[in-house]
Amino acid sequence: MQYSHSANPSYAPCFLIKHEVKKDGYSIKRYGLIDVKGKVVLEPIFENIHYFFDGYAGIEKDGLYGFCDTNGKIVIEPKFKYIDIFSEGLCSVYSEEKKQWVFIDPSGKEIINKPFFKYCRHFSEGMAPFADDKLRLGYVNKEG
Numbered sequence: 001m002q003y004s005h006s007a008n009p010s011y012a013p014c015f016l017i018k019h020e021v022k023k024d025g026y027s028i029k030r031y032g033l034i035d036v037k038g039k040v041v042l043e044p045i046f047e048n049i050h051y052f053f054d055g056y057a058g059i060e061k062d063g064l065y066g067f068c069d070t071n072g073k074i075v076i077e078p079k080f081k082y083i084d085i086f087s088e089g090l091c092s093v094y095s096e097e098k099k100q101w102v103f104i105d106p107s108g109k110e111i112i113n114k115p116f117f118k119y120c121r122h123f124s125e126g127m128a129p130f131a132d133d134k135l136r137l138g139y140v141n142k143e144g
Helices: none
Strands: 002-007 014-023 026-035 040-046 048-053 056-061 064-069 074-080 091-095 100-104 110-112 117-120 127-132 137-141
Touching: 014 040, 026 048, 040 048, 040 056, 056 074, 074 091, 100 117
Parallel strands: none
Antiparallel strands: 002 014, 014 026, 026 040, 048 056, 056 064, 064 074, 091 100, 100 110, 117 127, 127 137
C-alpha cells in the first residue's frame, strides 16, 4: 500500500491513500482515506475520491459516484453518474433514473427537482447556477 503525501486542503485530518495492484499486466489503482494517526478510515476500494466540501467527499466505484463523510462512513452509496460538491448543505447530482440534475441533502434525499434542469452547479451565497433544456442560464435558490 502506498500512502499519498498530499493532504486534503479542505479537511486536513484526512489523507488520501493509494493501493496499486497488477492484474493481467495492467496497473489498477484504488483509493481510500487515513486519519492523521495513519489509521485507515475508508478502505482503498474506490476508483477516485474527491476533496471534502461541507464535510463530504465524492467517491467513485464502478463508474458511479456517492459520498463519504470525514469519518470514512459512506453516507450515500455510489449511484450517480455525475456529481458536484456539497455546498451550503446541498449537492447537485445527475439522476440517471430521471435523466436530469437534482439537488440532494447529505442523506441523499432530493430537495430540489426541476424537470428543466439540464445542468446544475453548487450553491454559493444561497444561489446555484443552472442551464435549462434550451441551454438558457439561470439561478435557483434553496427553496427551488
